Amino acid sequence: MRLKDINKFIQDSQIKEVTSTRIFDKNGFDPNGLFSEEIFGKVGSPARKQRFGWVNLHVYIIHPEVYDTIVNLCDIFKNMVKNEMYVVVENGELKSVEEPIPDALTGISGIIQILKNNLVEWDKICLNSKNEREIKFIKENLDKIIVDKWLILPAGIRDIRIVDNKRFVQDNELNNLYTNLIASTQNVDWEMLKSEPKLMETVVRNVQRIVNDINTQIKNKIKGGNGLIRGKTMGKRVDYSGRFYLNTDSKIPMGSAGLPYNYVLKLFELPAINIIMTHDDYKGVIAHLIGKETNELTVQDLKDFFTKIAADPAIVEKHPDIKSMLIDIAKQVSKDRQIVYKRDPVENRDSWIAADVIVLDKGEAIRLNPVDFPRMGADVDGDTIGVYAVLSEEANEEAREKLNPKYAQNSVWYSTTSYRKIPYSIELDAAAAIYRATAS
Numbered sequence: 087m088r089l090k091d092i093n094k095f096i097q098d099s100q101i102k103e104v105t106s107t108r109i110f111d112k113n114g115f116d117p118n119g120l121f122s123e124e125i126f127g128k129v130g131s132p133a134r135k136q137r138f139g140w141v142n143l144h145v146y147i148i149h150p151e152v153y154d155t156i157v158n159l160c161d162i163f164k165n166m167v168k169n170e171m172y173v174v175v176e177n178g179e180l181k182s183v184e185e186p187i188p189d190a191l192t193g194i195s196g197i198i199q200i201l202k203n204n205l206v207e208w209d210k211i212c213l214n215s216k217n218e219r220e221i222k223f224i225k226e227n228l229d230k231i232i233v234d235k236w237l238i239l240p241a242g243i244r245d246i247r248i249v250d251n252k253r254f255v256q257d258n259e260l261n262n263l264y265t266n267l268i269a270s271t272q273n274v275d276w277e278m279l280k281s282e283p284k285l286m287e288t289v290v291r292n293v294q295r296i297v298n299d300i301n302t303q304i305k306n307k308i309k310g311g312n313g314l315i316r317g318k319t320m321g322k323r324v325d326y327s328g329r330f331y332l333n334t335d336s337k338i339p340m341g342s343a344g345l346p347y348n349y350v351l352k353l354f355e356l357p358a359i360n361i362i363m364t365h366d367d368y369k370g371v372i373a374h375l376i377g378k379e380t381n382e383l384t385v386q387d388l389k390d391f392f393t394k395i396a397a398d399p400a401i402v403e404k405h406p407d408i409k410s411m412l413i414d415i416a417k418q419v420s421k422d423r424q425i426v427y428k429r430d431p432v433e434n435r436d437s438w439i440a441a442d443v444i445v446l447d448k449g450e451a452i453r454l455n456p457v458d459f460p461r462m463g464a465d466v467d468g469d470t471i472g473v474y475a476v477l478s479e480e481a482n483e484e485a486r487e488k489l490n491p492k493y494a495q496n497s498v499w500y501s502t503t504s505y506r507k508i509p510y511s512i513e514l515d516a517a518a519a520i521y522r523a524t525a526s
Contacts (some may be wrong), residue, residue: 089149089230092237096140104139104238105272107265109246120264126241135242141264144271145286146198146232147294150301155220156197156231166192169287175200178207193287194294202232236297238264239304260303267296326353326475328396332429334466335453336523341492343425343441344453345473347409350416350445352396353475357419359388368415371408399448409447416445424476424485427452429462429469437462440476440489456520458491 095101102125106118117124120139127133148156157167162180165171172190173180180200183190191199200206201224208221224231244260270292279286328349338344351358362368366380373383376391395401395412402409420443428438439458446453452473459465476482486493 089151089227091230092140092233092235095138095237096235099138101138101140101237104141104264104268107268107272120238120261120268121241121246129245134245135240137240139238139241141236141238141267142271143234143236143267143293143297144274144276145290145293146202146234147290147297148194148198148201149231149233150294150298152223152227152231153294153298155223156201159217159220159224163197166196167194169193172196175205178205180206193290195283195287195290198232198290201228204228236267236300260300260307263296263300263303267293267300270296324474326355326477327473328353329470329472331451332464332466332469332471333449333451333453334456334459336456336520338444338453338455339442339492340455340457341441341490342444342455343427343473344444344446344449345420345425346399346446346449347413347416348392348395348399349452350420350443351412352392353425353473354416354419354423354477355389355392356477358392358415359385361415361418362388368411371411375402375405375408413445413447420445422482424482424490425473426476426485426489427471427473429464429471438489439491440485442490442492 102122104118104120104122104125106116106120108116108119109121110116110119115121115123122139123129123134125139126137157163162171162173162182165182166173169192172183172186172192173196174183174187174190175181186192191197208224239260270289274289279289330345330349335344345353362372363383363385369383370380372388372391373380376383376387378387402412423443424440425443426438426440432438439461441454441458444453452471462471464471476485488494
């Protein structure tokens with residue numbers, strides 16, 4: 087691992103300095119503050135989640151990512167941090183002294199001088215072989231370990247929100263730490279502190295603590311299931327898929343799924359667009375509905391149209407002929423095609439099921455035969471399932487043969503986790519549906 091050169095990053099990216107702790111001024115966001123549109127970009131723009139800011143610390147500190155490594159490298163550094171030991175450097179080695187004689191070093195400031203000026207021979211101060219990797223890292227990053235500037239995350243990641251005309255900040259803890267950091271480095275008489283080593287050490291300790299806390303806060307936001315990596319990056323969206331509330335319908339055959347026409351059009355967007363763009367009648371009707379000439383209708387217009395009716399089918403409800411046309415298109419694009427659905431958490435192969443599509447003329451949920459529910463461990467108390475369109479002929483054939491109970495062989499009828507267990511069993515919702523269907 088190599089540390090990033092903060093000074094080079096600031097220069098290369100032309101990052102602007104944050105100097106104010108204020109959020110607003112009379113014209114809006116303070117142009118020098120933590121939410122400045124001049125520094126971080128306009129609210130709502132892509133730049134606001136990409137542009138960093140920086141703070142001038144006015145003192146040198148140890149990079150927080152290696153602070154613990156440095157302090158725990160040897161007992162001398164541990165005692166220096168506690169102000170329990172004064173040391174002098176002789177022939178590249180650290181020697182303890184009982185009193186603070188001239189040139190004696192102690193505290194975080196003392197360690198920083200050692201690092202900044204590379205006063206020691208690292209192989210001599212820590213002879214423990216377990217520290218070889220740490221010493222190698224220090225040597226490789228010596229020019230980046232001591233910093234006097236610190237980066238501020240883009241405002242779009244920790245932005246302010248205004249709800250019901252009341253102002254509040256989305257990430258109070260991180261923004262409060264940034265505010266404390268700026269306040270700790272402003273309005274300080276640095277010239278006076280140069281002649282007061284003990285006061286300077288207090289300021290250095292405070293700035294080091296705040297930057298360490300900022301670094302910890304950011305790392306906590308990255309890690310874990312809800313962190314930026316797993317929760318955002320790995321939790322990516324998949325094209326031609328959707329998440330729907332689950333409902334039961336004993337009239338839907340096993341191995342099939344009922345989906346409202348507007349959802350089918352969005353799931354099978356590509357073949358639907360192809361059908362419309364190659365049929366002048368379809369093309370003309372939709373172009374007229376959205377207020378365009380037939381020859382002006384574009385693929386993007388159709389994508390936007392499908393998105394709108396998926397969210398609000400009422401757009402076409404007052405046009406029965408158009409609705410009927412769209413239902414017909416939905417039936418064409420889903421004919422002989424499979425969808426694959428699953429309910430989270432996905433635990434094994436049993437969690438994935440394929441189905442034929444039955445196009446419904448209304449509704450807001452996917453409808454399944456209750457016999458399909460036990461395999462997913464699902465019920466109708468608000469469960470949702472993910473649905474994926476299967477587009478290629480090869481994928482449709484494989485989904486039909488391996489995942490759809492209507493066509494599949496024994497592999498789908500026996501559980502992958504329990505010997506001889508059948509995932510499809512009549513219980514819970516299935517039993518209730520059968521009872522109601524047969525009750526006299």
